[in-house]
Amino acid sequence: MxxxxxxxxxxxxxxxxxxxxxxxxxxxxxxxxxxxxxxxxxxxxxxxxxxxxxxxxxxxxxxxxxxxxxxxxxxxIGFLPENNPLYSDMYVKEYLGFVANLQKVSKDQIDLFIDRVGISPEKNKKIHQLSKGYKQRVGLAAAILHQPELxxxxxxxxxxxxxxxxxxxxxxxxxxxxxxxxxxxxxxxxxxxxxxxxxxxxxxxxxxxxxxxxxxxxxxxxxxxxxxxxx
CATH class of the missing domain: 3.40.50.300 (P-loop containing nucleotide triphosphate hydrolases)
Known part of the structure; x- marks a missing residue:
């Protein structure tokens, strides 16, 4: 873009x-x-x-x-703001499913993006259990889930x-x-x-x-x- x-x-x-x-x-x-x-x-x-x-x-x-x-x-457009607003009580895969629904993206793609950002071992954990590095990865996955151009x-x-x-x-x-x-x-x-x-x-x-x-x-x-x- x-x-x-x-x-x-x-x-x-x-x-x-x-x-x-x-x-x-x-x-x-x-x-x-x-x-x-x-x-x-x-x-x-x-x-x-x-x-x-x-x-x-x-x-x-x-x-x-x-x-x-x-x-x-x-x-x-995909946007990852500095404060990385995540729902900490949701599971990683659950949260990305929620984002996919908002973005009108097929949930079939979620595992693909989970693999891409390297959070497969953490996908069944709640977000509040993750390290800050993994939380950033979740935010990045959410930002690119709908395959933005920017x-x-x-x-x-x-x-x-x-x-x-x-x-x-x-x-x-x-x-x-x-x-x-x-x-x-x-x-x-x-x-x-x-x-x-x-x-x-x-x-x-x-x-x-x-x-x-x-x-x-x-x-x-x-x-x-x-x-x-x-x-």
Whole structure:
């Protein structure tokens, strides 16, 4: 799915969370969305995913405005928010069946996605019994169950241990071979490991939209570049 954003502005009262954002995301790109806390990253992802309403004609999905066919566009988007809202008293397979029903997807596919994200040994456990890494996998399975063309991930490895981080990264890399992925993270090594392009947002504006190599430029690391751009 190709995303085109033009002059997107979003305010909360007198505060502008996003200020005249314009960008294009092509099919099968893995985009790293960077910025300090409060930069506007989560607001941008919620608007792209349809969780927050966007101004008329500010975003087009494969040339179609969101308000022209919102249900169809939402059906092509998968979103894993930072807080990963799961029903902890449900069994893993039961929860994914619930999501499949909401997404109008055949429940016959559930085991396929359980295998794909590596939670087969845990599928008959209640979600509250799972480690955080497995909970993230359940959230990821729910986000891709309807086979979206665009996958939006907000801090998908936050709070995971090093082994879990590597496992989730490998899953994202695999998914990115067939989908457009927007990844927001504070872990700059994650962007370097996964993304082909970085978009840096600060105070609601895009400061950089370029390749990893160009973003680093003269700096010895992404961390050094990030600090300089946002200080």
């Amino acid at each position: 190709k995303i085109e954003i033009k002059d997107l502005t979003k305010s909360y009262g007198d505060q502008k969370a996003l200020n005249s954002i314009s960008l294009t995301i092509d099919k099968h790109e893995i985009i790293g969305l960077l910025g300090p806390n409060g930069a506007g990253k989560s607001t941008l992802m919620k608007i792209i995913s349809g969780v927050l309403k966007s101004p008329e004609d500010s975003i087009r999905y494969d040339g179609v405005g969101f308000n022209q066919n919102p249900e169809f566009i939402k059906s092509r 996958l939006i991930l907000d801090e998908p490895t936050n709070g995971l241990d090093p082994n879990q981080i590597l496992e989730i990264r490998n899953l994202i890399r695999e998914i990115g071979q067939e989908k457009t992925v927007i990844l927001s993270t504070h872990i700059l090594q994650e962007v370097e490991a996964l993304c082909t392009r970085v978009i840096l947002i600060h105070q609601g504006r895009i400061l950089q939209d370029t390749s990893i190599e160009s973003f680093k430029g003269k700096y010895s690391s992404l961390e050094e570049a990030f600090k300089d751009y946002t200080s």
